[in-house]
Amino acid sequence: MGKIQLTKVRKSFGEVDVIPGIDLTIEDGEFVVFVGPSGCGKSTLLRLIAGLEDTTSGVIDIDGKDATNLPPAKRGLAMVFQSYALYPHMTVRKNIAFPLKMAGMDQAEQDKRVARAASVLNLSSYLDRRPGQLSGGQRQRVAIGRAIVREPAAFLFDEPLSNLDAALRVGMRQEISELHQTLKTTMVYVTHDQVEAMTMADKIVVLNAGRIEQVGSPLTLYHEPRNKFVAGFIGSPRMNFIDGAEAAKHGAHTIGIRPEHITVGDGPWEGVVGLSEHLGSDSFIKVEVPGLGTLNVRGPGELGVHHGDRVKLAPAGKIHRFDAEGLAI
């Protein structure tokens, strides 16, 4: 069981309110991703749940029990750190067995659990190596192994993939998702990468300046962002925001159109192509439209448009409308 409930959780470092007060429920078995720009308090929130930071006020319930003042070890959670935080002088086997040893488990059970974790994570042939002799992806797997042997109520991941190269990151992302499907344990995952958030999460929590901007499934956030911040943060390339007369036509202060919801060909808007990126599967172009600003457009791969071309654009798809406060209408 791993239901985590935060009630009015507040954290301040001296004068600075990093997290002014958060209410959040993480259901048992859910994969929840905290996402937001750097400095938004997402790592702090994770560390509060882990118990590595003390809450200034508020209550953290884990499995229905008040865990606000419990030490980290007593919360039944396991954490995977950004730097992996492996113990460099211990072999992989000892690293993975360390939490079991600390719990005073007998040797036979330790060996059994380590062997099982190693086979799940494809580490069996590396058990006698030291972390220094492993590649980044392998170290990552050892860190995860150290977390799963404890059979925790929930896993906490603090930007675990940010030290890996792009190809490995995609692979590990899928491995973690598969691990979640196998173990069905609650996972809380912190990242600044919205692609990781979109691909892995059951539920995304978008944070900004210590506040929750929106909580929802990836596609809810994509289709129905509650405000301009979420609309701009989720989706790549970024949503286009248009103010002024064009927005007023739709009865809004600002309208937002995703790059994939603009077609190139005929239409009411005309502009000059600034940058064009051709990825094969897609083409990303930036078009300078007088009166509207620069629009990001996502076209098909075979779109033959280059720098300096004049193109006509038309909105085709959902237009998001926002009021003067940036809230969706």
Next chain:
Amino acid sequence: MSTHSTRLAARFMVAPSVLVLFIWMIVPLAMTAYFSFRLYRLLSPDRTGWVGFNNYVWFFNSPDFWLALTNTLLLVGGVLVITVVLGILIALLIDQPVKGQGVLRILVIAPFFVMPPVAASIWENLFMHPQNGLFAALARGLGGQPILFLEQHPLPSVIGIVAWEWLPFATLIFVTALQSLSSEQLEAAEMDGAGALSRFRYIILPHMTRAVTVVILIQTIFLLGIFGEIFTTTQGGPGSASTTLPYMIFKQAIVAKDIGRAAAGGIIAVILANIVAYFLMRGIGRHLDA
């Protein structure tokens, strides 16, 4: 990139310094070895001629020699134990975030800058003196008798003084080692259920093995030659109770003015240092590799 010719050039370039260093080392050593086989007494007109191993035999037959050898090893071992244990504890303490950390660290390191004879004089006269010393005052205040440190416990007293001088060095090395320990490792251990003692035992201590090795090796080199503290305080006494090998050599050379015997003692000291170094490198040298 090093090609064959650049490597050759590099060898020619460093050759002069290597040569000078070699001469610097070999000439005194060779002269010491030469005199150790000669009859060479400054107080006697008869200062010529080979005496074979007589000087060495004199040393090995002298009752003081084995005592001095034991004392030397006790001094080195005692100071090492005290500085490593206390050094780690103090390093853990001053690594905690406190106000005035900078000043605190300078205070901790300060004893290292006190010259050995000065340090020894301070300890002898201000702390260990049976009439004026702080310890004597404390003992009287508690209703006891002052301990006659230098008279009754000469070697432990010297060990204490030398340990006080070297503690800052050990602490300094240990603090830098502690600072290079990633806080995430400690947090991970905390999440894994390790209490403060387990974190020390399984995370902090293994992280510090290399620093401990460095401290032991460097201190051993310097501690084998400790002389000033003994000269200032006990003069090797009472009797020969606190005589070490360097002090014994000093007595032969300067007091007895027998250069031949002193040189033999010097060669014995060099051999002893090499034996100690051999065992140290075998025992803990592997910790120096990454």
